[in-house]
Amino acid sequence: MALLEVNNLCISFGGLRAVDDFNLSIEKGELYGLIGPNGAGKTTVFNLLTGVYKPNEGIIRLEGQDITRKSTIEINHAGIARTFQNIRLFKNMSVMDNVKVGLNERFKYSTLEGILHLGKYSKVEKEMDAEAEKLLKVFDLDKEKDILASNLPYGKQRKLEIARAMATNPKLLLLDEPAAGMNPNETKELMDTIALVRREFDMTILLIEHDMKLVSGICEKLTVLNFGRVLCQGETKAVLSDPEVIKAYLGE
Amino acid sequence: MSSFLTYLISGLSLGSIYAIIALGYTMVYGIAKMLNFAHGDFIMVGCYIIFTVSGALSGNSIVGILVAIVLCTLLGITTEFVAYRPLRGAASPLAVLITAIGVSYFLENLALLIFGADIKSFTSVIKWEGLTFAGGDLRIQGVTIVTIAISVIVLIVLQLFIKKTRQGQAMLAVAEDKGAAALMGINVNKTIMLTFAIGSALAAIAGALLCSAYPSLSPYTGAMPGIKAFVAAVLGGIGSIPGAMIGGLVLGIVEILSKTYISSQLSDAIVFGILVVVLLVKPTGILGKKIQEKV
Amino acid sequence: MKLTMNKKTKDNLITYGIVVVAFAVFQLLAVTGNLSSHMKGLLVPMTYYAVIAVALNLCVGILGELSIGHCGFMCIGAFTSAFFSKVTEESLPTAPRFILAFVIGIAFAALFGFLIGIPVLRLKGDYLAIVTLAFGEIIKNVINAFYIGVDSKGVHFSLKNAMELGMEPDGQLIVNGAMGITGTPHNSSFTVGIIVLLLALFVVQNLVNSRDGRAIMAVRDNYIAAEATGINVTRYKMMAFIISAAIAGAAGVLFSHNITTLTASSQYFGYNASIMILVYVVLGGIGNIRGSVIAACILYLLPELLRGFNTYRMLIYSIVLIVMMIYSWSPKVLEWRKRTLGNINFPWKKQRA
Numbered sequence: 001m002a003l004l005e006v007n008n009l010c011i012s013f014g015g016l017r018a019v020d021d022f023n024l025s026i027e028k029g030e031l032y033g034l035i036g037p038n039g040a041g042k043t044t045v046f047n048l049l050t051g052v053y054k055p056n057e058g059i060i061r062l063e064g065q066d067i068t069r070k071s072t073i074e075i076n077h078a079g080i081a082r083t084f085q086n087i088r089l090f091k092n093m094s095v096m097d098n099v100k101v102g103l104n105e106r107f108k109y110s111t112l113e114g115i116l117h118l119g120k121y122s123k124v125e126k127e128m129d130a131e132a133e134k135l136l137k138v139f140d141l142d143k144e145k146d147i148l149a150s151n152l153p154y155g156k157q158r159k160l161e162i163a164r165a166m167a168t169n170p171k172l173l174l175l176d177e178p179a180a181g182m183n184p185n186e187t188k189e190l191m192d193t194i195a196l197v198r199r200e201f202d203m204t205i206l207l208i209e210h211d212m213k214l215v216s217g218i219c220e221k222l223t224v225l226n227f228g229r230v231l232c233q234g235e236t237k238a239v240l241s242d243p244e245v246i247k248a249y250l251g252e
Numbered sequence: 253m254s255s256f257l258t259y260l261i262s263g264l265s266l267g268s269i270y271a272i273i274a275l276g277y278t279m280v281y282g283i284a285k286m287l288n289f290a291h292g293d294f295i296m297v298g299c300y301i302i303f304t305v306s307g308a309l310s311g312n313s314i315v316g317i318l319v320a321i322v323l324c325t326l327l328g329i330t331t332e333f334v335a336y337r338p339l340r341g342a343a344s345p346l347a348v349l350i351t352a353i354g355v356s357y358f359l360e361n362l363a364l365l366i367f368g369a370d371i372k373s374f375t376s377v378i379k380w381e382g383l384t385f386a387g388g389d390l391r392i393q394g395v396t397i398v399t400i401a402i403s404v405i406v407l408i409v410l411q412l413f414i415k416k417t418r419q420g421q422a423m424l425a426v427a428e429d430k431g432a433a434a435l436m437g438i439n440v441n442k443t444i445m446l447t448f449a450i451g452s453a454l455a456a457i458a459g460a461l462l463c464s465a466y467p468s469l470s471p472y473t474g475a476m477p478g479i480k481a482f483v484a485a486v487l488g489g490i491g492s493i494p495g496a497m498i499g500g501l502v503l504g505i506v507e508i509l510s511k512t513y514i515s516s517q518l519s520d521a522i523v524f525g526i527l528v529v530v531l532l533v534k535p536t537g538i539l540g541k542k543i544q545e546k547v
Numbered sequence: 548m549k550l551t552m553n554k555k556t557k558d559n560l561i562t563y564g565i566v567v568v569a570f571a572v573f574q575l576l577a578v579t580g581n582l583s584s585h586m587k588g589l590l591v592p593m594t595y596y597a598v599i600a601v602a603l604n605l606c607v608g609i610l611g612e613l614s615i616g617h618c619g620f621m622c623i624g625a626f627t628s629a630f631f632s633k634v635t636e637e638s639l640p641t642a643p644r645f646i647l648a649f650v651i652g653i654a655f656a657a658l659f660g661f662l663i664g665i666p667v668l669r670l671k672g673d674y675l676a677i678v679t680l681a682f683g684e685i686i687k688n689v690i691n692a693f694y695i696g697v698d699s700k701g702v703h704f705s706l707k708n709a710m711e712l713g714m715e716p717d718g719q720l721i722v723n724g725a726m727g728i729t730g731t732p733h734n735s736s737f738t739v740g741i742i743v744l745l746l747a748l749f750v751v752q753n754l755v756n757s758r759d760g761r762a763i764m765a766v767r768d769n770y771i772a773a774e775a776t777g778i779n780v781t782r783y784k785m786m787a788f789i790i791s792a793a794i795a796g797a798a799g800v801l802f803s804h805n806i807t808t809l810t811a812s813s814q815y816f817g818y819n820a821s822i823m824i825l826v827y828v829v830l831g832g833i834g835n836i837r838g839s840v841i842a843a844c845i846l847y848l849l850p851e852l853l854r855g856f857n858t859y860r861m862l863i864y865s866i867v868l869i870v871m872m873i874y875s876w877s878p879k880v881l882e883w884r885k886r887t888l889g890n891i892n893f894p895w896k897k898q899r900a
Contacts, residue, residue: 104765105777
């Protein structure tokens, strides 16, 4: 059984079919790329997968469980975490607290215990701190743990967003243009980070990308979207040499 | 029956005043995307100017109104330039709202310092007695007729201005998308300034009418009508000019009728209750349109 | 107890310390006869304004939603507790009655926080602010129309006038419309006020340093990201709003048990009063709980201490409010500050939650 199984997904805005008959199947452990020109509907697919938009038609299954009409929150609890094209951090909170928000649903004590700092509070907080520090170390953010997220350099903000997503212990990680706005050095570092996440957490990843080099370098499989429809799907090499894809990307 | 008609007409008159104030609110909200909490206080400033100038000129209220319109326009432009423009594009949407509250506080307390807290009795700027119908059973005051007439004229002129002039079209463009408007060569700052100028001039007119109908003037005269006019603007659909008109009239009628037939204590609660219900049932108001945040 | 104290814990202790020291100083002044009776009369109001400032900062600074109707919750706490104290004045001893009055005032304010929160928290920004104002005014107006009396047959209620109640001759009119409640026992004292303030600080500061507090701030900073991180946005918004309303209710209990005639007047419960609290919060630093307490106390006492200042105080506050907003939020000013001041870390910056 595939980890993520998407069948016949459709959504229209007004009269426009933003995503039409979209199918996708991702196996556990895969690093899967979703590419396509601007406005092809890539982020819309992410928003459908994470419950931000509800599809007009189609079914989304995570480990066989139907999550199609679930809320964003339920989908996260079911095991999908994501990052955003335009970074969305909790800017006025520390790096550490950003990650601890990600841990919020996994380490629990009651509101009353929280307000009184009694009961399980100290024990659970310590566990959270340990877990958060572990994650920050993996992403090489442990030295910055006490500074505000907004004061991090751009590349590290991207990393923190991934670290926060990983803190929710997802089965599937969605990365929305992680290399957007990065210079070649930062992009290189990001590729290492993604490789690290796979290795360290044995993570299944679906990523949207513009940067062809990044995609061809790390993704095993690709889906190419154009005008909301799947243009081509399969092994990276085969997809990139497909004449239709070359046409869509480079023109005739 | 004729007493009901009288109340209905006085509701229409109050509603027309709300409508003129609401026009200012709705234009500023629609175009600059900010709640100018101080808008009601511009009305109060206008009233004090008319009061002072007319007093100095032994009752020549026409000059008073003209001076008030000019000074309120300047006040609107200055406020926008000094207090609101620096906060355009601020990371927190609360910043400009708190600043507007600050401006409101500033104007009220400045008036308090200059004119004192005692209530001034305002001489109506409309001297016309009005009309009598049904053999004296139904009398409509001059100020009522003039108020309703002026609000209709203002509405028509504004609609024409927006539809037919370059500046009006620029306002629509800025309301739709500031960035795109700037790329099309529209001077966004100037357009927003013009919006404030028009809104503030309308506030002066509304002030003259408000204080003619309810002739007591204090530093807090404008605050409540200002907030209620915002309710009217929301009711009609924020950003919509005909909406502000409809919202104002509905609100004025509801207020007067509930004061008469339900309870004078509860009429304000009913007016604010309308705001709550509208925002829950149809947050875009009667004539507004929907905007969704992009993810 | 650990020797190496958490930085946040240390910060919290400093806040409690400041309150306790201020309490000791004022008590010392009072005991040695250095406090005029006028000043003594200001101490309890100072504490309830500090309490409601803490409550409002939870809403504005931590939850990130501007409320300009918080005095409405204070009003609910004041009236429900005063009603209870009036009715049970004969039958209950002072201490348990006053404690129960707090429980009732806080519970009702929290209940209304919940009921009002349902519609309000679905809105955002300006709309949310104006609807809190609307609810504040509605509460005030409705309470002004209440007539409630108690006689041997039970409780009577009317929205018209006292005659409508149809009470027996021995009945007692408790809430008399716009005349409010007269003769609530004077149980509030400076000491009680300080205890309530310390408890309010304890609740808010501990909340901020708990998982719920982090979730609330996450919602404030970016609700879309919070949802994608599995945070139940509605739940946490509601939690913060209810706790904030409850604390405002506690301020109301202090208020009503410190005043002879309690009326739902605009002076105390209207939106202008709520804006005054907002001034305390903004000048103390949005999100800075300690700052709110200090600002509330200083800004409340200042006009009383400086003769002549009273006339200009509101004018000055309003200018400071505008200048502070522009200084800390204007994109151009921020850019200029970055260029000229560099990355100087001001000590008060760290406090921001």
